[in-house]
Amino acid sequence: MNIRKRIKNQRTKSHFGRGRAPKHIKRYVLGALVTKEMTIGEVIKKYPKTAFVFIDYGLHCVGCPMAFPETIEEATKVHQIELKKFLDDLNKVTK
Numbered sequence: 001m002n003i004r005k006r007i008k009n010q011r012t013k014s015h016f017g018r019g020r021a022p023k024h025i026k027r028y029v030l031g032a033l034v035t036k037e038m039t040i041g042e043v044i045k046k047y048p049k050t051a052f053v054f055i056d057y058g059l060h061c062v063g064c065p066m067a068f069p070e071t072i073e074e075a076t077k078v079h080q081i082e083l084k085k086f087l088d089d090l091n092k093v094t095k
Contacts, residue, residue: 033046033047033090033091033094033095034087034090034091034094035072035087036071036072036073036076036087037071037073038071038072039069039070039071039072040054040059040061040062040067040068040069040070040071040072040075041067041068041069043072043090044062044068046094047090047093047094049093049094050090050093050094052093053086053089053090053093056089057079057081057086057089058079058081059075059079059081061075072086072087072090
């Protein structure tokens with residue numbers, strides 16, 4: 001059994017009883033690196049290459065200190081960007 005499955009089984013069995021973990025836990029265990037709850041500042045600090053994705057989508061606020069506490073979800077709503085596609089592109093860059 002590979003390491004991801006083993007970790008997933010341990011977490012879901014020990015903490016969630018029936019073997020079903022909430023989506024945010026599954027994402028964490030299975031390797032989704034960037035989530036909608038993360039702030040722009042967190043993402044840029046952890047994964048500097050994601051700055052290019054922000055700029056490609058028209059989010060030129062990457063260098064702005066006022067944008068750093070804003071979450072990914074808030075930024076996509078304000079700039080009318082599709083959240084799921086944006087997160088997919090951010091996670092492609094982080095791998």
